[in-house]
Every structure is written in structure tokens, then in C-alpha cells.
Amino acid sequence: MKDECPRGFDQRLISGYIDGELFQQDEQRVRLHLEGCSTCGKLAQELQTLREVTMATKFVVPTDDQWREAPRSAGSRLFRGLGFVLVGIWLAATLAFAGWELATGPAQPLEKLLVFGGGLGIGLLFLSVLLDRIRSARTDRYKGVER
Amino acid sequence: MGPDISPVGGVEAPAADRPHSKMDDAVAEMLVACRRTAYIAALQLLGNPDDALDLAQEATVRMLRSLPSLDPDRPWHPYLMRVVANLARDLWRRRRHRRAESLETLIEERGFDAVDPHAGPDERAHQGELRRRAAQALATLSGPHREILVLRDYQGLAYAEIAVALGIPRGTVMSRLHKARQLLREAVLHGGRTP
Numbered sequence: 001m002k003d004e005c006p007r008g009f010d011q012r013l014i015s016g017y018i019d020g021e022l023f024q025q026d027e028q029r030v031r032l033h034l035e036g037c038s039t040c041g042k043l044a045q046e047l048q049t050l051r052e053v054t055m056a057t058k059f060v061v062p063t064d065d066q067w068r069e070a071p072r073s074a075g076s077r078l079f080r081g082l083g084f085v086l087v088g089i090w091l092a093a094t095l096a097f098a099g100w101e102l103a104t105g106p107a108q109p110l111e112k113l114l115v116f117g118g119g120l121g122i123g124l125l126f127l128s129v130l131l132d133r134i135r136s137a138r139t140d141r142y143k144g145v146e147r
Numbered sequence: 148m149g150p151d152i153s154p155v156g157g158v159e160a161p162a163a164d165r166p167h168s169k170m171d172d173a174v175a176e177m178l179v180a181c182r183r184t185a186y187i188a189a190l191q192l193l194g195n196p197d198d199a200l201d202l203a204q205e206a207t208v209r210m211l212r213s214l215p216s217l218d219p220d221r222p223w224h225p226y227l228m229r230v231v232a233n234l235a236r237d238l239w240r241r242r243r244h245r246r247a248e249s250l251e252t253l254i255e256e257r258g259f260d261a262v263d264p265h266a267g268p269d270e271r272a273h274q275g276e277l278r279r280r281a282a283q284a285l286a287t288l289s290g291p292h293r294e295i296l297v298l299r300d301y302q303g304l305a306y307a308e309i310a311v312a313l314g315i316p317r318g319t320v321m322s323r324l325h326k327a328r329q330l331l332r333e334a335v336l337h338g339g340r341t342p
Contacts, residue, residue: 003329012321012322012325013321014325015321015324015325016306016321019299019306019324021305021306021321043332046332046336047328050277050281050328050331050332050336051300051328053274053277053278053281054278054281054296054300054301055301055303056274056278057278057281057282057301059187059190059191061183061187062196062200
């Protein structure tokens, strides 16, 4: 390799030297060598320049909104919203139709009571879970962490 | 709110002497810092902002789960970097390639601090060009070389911390880092190709 030290110096120490990671004895050895070896001196200077360039590089960090939204694409969000609306309409229509059929049909009062009572209980349970979720979404400190 | 510019920074444990009522805030702050730091490291490793976002979220969740077992007296940055590096390796394995996308277009031009603040326009332009070439070349390095350069030169970890993060001896850190820098130098300053 064209950059090999003509004196066979261990060039791995040069990286440790520019990072300030060598023990005092090795550091002194590298410093003395660099003063007298143009090949290693040039290598050290170029590695130092590259190190400074990379250390000074900065990157854009997403905004808070991007953190929340980025995992889902715009198309995915649109279809998800549309899907929720359609499922909601379908569920409401189906339940209304079933309730109407049951209320006006030939079922016994006890049967109607069982179905409506059970349905009301399940509905209340769902409502309570929904309220809890809404409250925790408002107050959860870590909502930005887990999606 | 405009885009935020990265500080390459450490992740510190919340001070144990904080009042109990302030601990939740301290943990929340720490997790936000984790996410930010993990995102930058993931971006440097993977080169893809979407993958970096996913990886940063996962790394932050893992940090949150690990909170009870982490030593508050030791820096958490190396641990976080270990998590990020492992997640990046998993992703590389799943995709069966290690070639990342170039970071060139993801670098914040306006936030760049010139190497020498007193440098003239020509010198600044030269430094900008070097930075762009370095970002391009980083994407062409192998996984281990890219990892070690990111941890040392972009994330600023000490050799001992890199050894902890990657699970390798300190001597290996120095030799692998030197090899990675040689390859980067060859590509950036001499237009050479990296393997």
C-alpha cells in the first residue's frame, strides 16, 4: 500500500493519537514519529481533517408531529380513517335494523329483555373502555414514545 | 415549528436526588433525548429516514423497558448505541444486504458548523464538499466499519464506550476504526472505491 510507513510504524496508533485515546508513553512515541515521518504525518493530517468534518456534520431531527405521524404514510392514514367511518356506519345501521326487527317482531318480552339488557351492558363496557383510552391519551407522558 | 438540528449528545440518567414528583418529568426528558439520539445514529447507520424513525421508536421503547436494570451512575449513551447497533444489524439481516443509502441529501446544510469558523468562502466550500463526499462514502462501507465510524466520529463515544456498545475489545476498536478511516479517506480524498 502506498501509504505504508517506510519505517514499519504501527499506523493504527495514529487513530488512537488523534482521538486522544493513547497512554502517555504511546502518545509520545507517535508524536515523535510523526515529526520525522512525512508519510505518517500526511496520513495523520488527512485523518484529522476527515474526523473534524464528520464530527461537525449535523442532521435534521423530525419535529414532534413527524414523530407521531411518520410511521404511517398519508395513504395509509386516509384509508384507515375511511375504513373506520364505513365500519361505524355499517355497525350503527346493522344494530338499528336488528333492534327494530326484535322490537317489532314476535319475540317474547323476556327474550327482548335479555337481548336489550345484554346489548346495553356490552355497550356500556365499551363506552367505559373508550373513555379510559381517551383520558389516558390526553395525559400519557410516554405517548410520544410508543406508537 | 421548523426542523430541529441534531446535537450529537449523550443520554444521561435522571439525577437521583431530584424530588420524587419531578422524576416522571426527568424520565420523560431522558426518553425524548434517547429518541433523538437514536434517530440520528440510526440515520447514520441506515441512511433512510423512515427506517431510522422506526428504529428510534423501538430503541426508545427498549430503553424504557430497561430502566429498572440500568445503572444511574453510568452513562447510558453506550447502552443506547448498543441497542441501536443491534437493531440496525437485525434490519440488515432481514434485508440481506448491508449497503445503506447515502446520507448526502439528509445533512442539514444550514446547521453545519464549519471546521474553521474563520475560514473564507473557498475553504468553507471545500469543507462542505468534503462533508458531502464523506456522507456518500460512509454508505459504501461495510456494516462493521460504518458502525464504528458512526459511534466514534458522529456519536462521539470514547473507545471504552464503543467496546461496550459493540461487545469487542478496546484494541479491536482502535484497529477497526483505523481501517474504517483509511477506507473513508481513500474514498473521500483520493476518489478511491471502498469494498
